[in-house]
Amino acid sequence: MIVQLLAALLALAGLYLLLRSLWLRSNLSARQTWLTGGTALIVVLLIGLAATGRLHWLVAAGAALLPLLRRGLGLLRVLPLINQLFPGWQQRYRRHGPDSAPAGSDYATTETAHLRMSLHHPSGHIDGEVLGGAHQGRLLSELSRAEVVGLHGTFDDQDSKRLLETYLDRTWPDWRTASSGTGAPGADSAMNRRRALEVLGLDDTANEQDIIDAHRRLMQKVHPDRGGSNYLAATLNEAKNALLHA
Numbered sequence: 001m002i003v004q005l006l007a008a009l010l011a012l013a014g015l016y017l018l019l020r021s022l023w024l025r026s027n028l029s030a031r032q033t034w035l036t037g038g039t040a041l042i043v044v045l046l047i048g049l050a051a052t053g054r055l056h057w058l059v060a061a062g063a064a065l066l067p068l069l070r071r072g073l074g075l076l077r078v079l080p081l082i083n084q085l086f087p088g089w090q091q092r093y094r095r096h097g098p099d100s101a102p103a104g105s106d107y108a109t110t111e112t113a114h115l116r117m118s119l120h121h122p123s124g125h126i127d128g129e130v131l132g133g134a135h136q137g138r139l140l141s142e143l144s145r146a147e148v149v150g151l152h153g154t155f156d157d158q159d160s161k162r163l164l165e166t167y168l169d170r171t172w173p174d175w176r177t178a179s180s181g182t183g184a185p186g187a188d189s190a191m192n193r194r195r196a197l198e199v200l201g202l203d204d205t206a207n208e209q210d211i212i213d214a215h216r217r218l219m220q221k222v223h224p225d226r227g228g229s230n231y232l233a234a235t236l237n238e239a240k241n242a243l244l245h246a
Contacts, residue, residue, distance in 0.1 A: 107120055
């Protein structure tokens with residue numbers, strides 16, 4: 001037992017001297033210092049457990065946690081199914097804050113005075129958050145058809161109306177014939193570089209080929225011939241042209 005304690009003390013002393021030497025020679029950041037200290041603490045605990053003959057407890061605890069780990073990995077397999085059954089759950093989680101869907105992510109966002117719309121690139125799913133009024137903070141997917149059509153009549157700007165029409169065209173294609181107002185769109189707002197990048201889901205490092213590829217990929221999802229809308233297709237075209245001819 002005494003020999004084990006002496007060996008543990010020597011190992012700890014050697015570890016301390018080694019870490020001190022490394023710390024003095026390198027200019028570590030605060031994060032690197034915490035990581036190094038945490039690693040050293042784990043090593044010290046393992047040495048202490050080994051020296052006192054208690055390391056087998058840790059091994060036994062790890063073996064007991066293995067079934068839970070396997071179940072957790074099994075749950076990961078059903079995440080795609082959950083995403084298909086509840087396509088709006090990711091947007092509900094990410095919708096808070098202006099940077100909730102940054103450029104370059106799987107979501108392209110467009111915001112107007114009354115709506116914040118998000119398009120999920122891989123699936124083509126579109127949804128939006130109401131930014132004001134009686135339904136403020138709610139997703140369009142949470143509202144009934146009558147409530148969404150009613151929103152269209154309350155919006156006082158054409159950008160919000162056109163975005164809502166895009167959602168209605170995708171969700172209820174016959175909504176125009178069932179409602180009294182069609183909400184004819186007005187003139188488009190200016191498409192600047194920042195908005196164009198957001199629409200295509202790109203960042204400032206995107207080159208010409210990235211722009212073309214993103215436009216082609218999104219058009220395959222939202223083209224009117226594939227169940228999309230004329231407005232969204234026109235917006236993608238405008239974004240591509242704004243970036244390529246800037």
